[in-house]
Amino acid sequence: MTDPKRLLAAYRRDGFVVVPPITPHEIWAPLTGELPSVLAEEGPQRFFEEDGTTVRAVYGLHRRGGPWQALAEASPLTALARLLLGEDMYVYQWKVNPKAARHGDRWQWHRDFDFWRAADGMRRPAALTAAVFLDEVTEENGPLRLVPGTHADPPTTAAASGNDGRDESGESGSEAGDWAWITSNRNACALPDPSAEELARTRAVHEATGPAGTVVFFHGNLVHSSGPNRSSRARTLALISYNAVSNAPPADHPAARQDLFVNHDAKPLPVGDDTP
Numbered sequence: 001m002t003d004p005k006r007l008l009a010a011y012r013r014d015g016f017v018v019v020p021p022i023t024p025h026e027i028w029a030p031l032t033g034e035l036p037s038v039l040a041e042e043g044p045q046r047f048f049e050e051d052g053t054t055v056r057a058v059y060g061l062h063r064r065g066g067p068w069q070a071l072a073e074a075s076p077l078t079a080l081a082r083l084l085l086g087e088d089m090y091v092y093q094w095k096v097n098p099k100a101a102r103h104g105d106r107w108q109w110h111r112d113f114d115f116w117r118a119a120d121g122m123r124r125p126a127a128l129t130a131a132v133f134l135d136e137v138t139e140e141n142g143p144l145r146l147v148p149g150t151h152a153d154p155p156t157t158a159a160a161s162g163n164d165g166r167d168e169s170g171e172s173g174s175e176a177g178d179w180a181w182i183t184s185n186r187n188a189c190a191l192p193d194p195s196a197e198e199l200a201r202t203r204a205v206h207e208a209t210g211p212a213g214t215v216v217f218f219h220g221n222l223v224h225s226s227g228p229n230r231s232s233r234a235r236t237l238a239l240i241s242y243n244a245v246s247n248a249p250p251a252d253h254p255a256a257r258q259d260l261f262v263n264h265d266a267k268p269l270p271v272g273d274d275t276p
Helices: 004-014 025-040 066-073 074-087 114-122 173-188 195-203
Strands: 016-019 045-050 055-060 089-099 107-110 127-132 143-144 206-208 217-221 224-226 233-245
Touching: 004 074, 025 055, 025 066, 025 074, 025 089, 025 233, 066 074, 066 089, 066 233, 074 089, 074 127, 074 217, 074 233, 107 114, 107 195, 114 127, 143 195, 143 217
Parallel strands: none
Antiparallel strands: 016 217, 045 055, 055 089, 089 233, 107 224, 127 217, 127 233, 143 206, 143 224
16 A cells, blocks of 8 residues: 555655555556547547648547546545645646657656646646556656756746657647647757756656556646657556646636637536545
């Protein structure tokens, strides 16, 4: 069993915790069975790598029921996220990033909160993400890279890095305009490479690896990235972002994204008693 007090202390210190599989296999495993159909489903929720054919991200999974809803809203994962966040919370964003073998590209160094503030008007970084490994994650297939302690730094929106900046990129038919907007705004919030390199040098970098079912909980203000997948094995992450109910973005924010990308229903999730 996982000690909640030790996890909370580590999360407050580092801005993230890596937890061995805490959710029963029968809850998260069905996602892998449904994943091929989710990736194949055409629509504005699906975005591609630069090659135009490899799926890079699928959004809007908070709209799906079944195992997707069960994992995000009623599992030991949910209870632990509530403990770490320390407030009533709701599912803010639910997406999957399938970093395909040999074709999955990098995600640039960034803080999620910088983008959420710019895109949705989120007021404070009272949010976290639970990254569930749907595949085994190794050093070779593009693991999450996290810089400990950066969650405590003042939130700042960095200037564009000047490189390709692709952490969310690609086009999707008639939705290319929407995706270009997301990409340009995300790039404006990306950390310049020199700044990221300095952080990595002075504070070190943790690469999160582990078997399928492992979960990484990380703070909305934590600096993180991932490298390209150059291996022959996929590295799929299910990414569930939780936001404090008290921190729900204003409905009249001028750049508010549609419900496909972010959940506008801030109804709090039930408080369970199944924290590990």
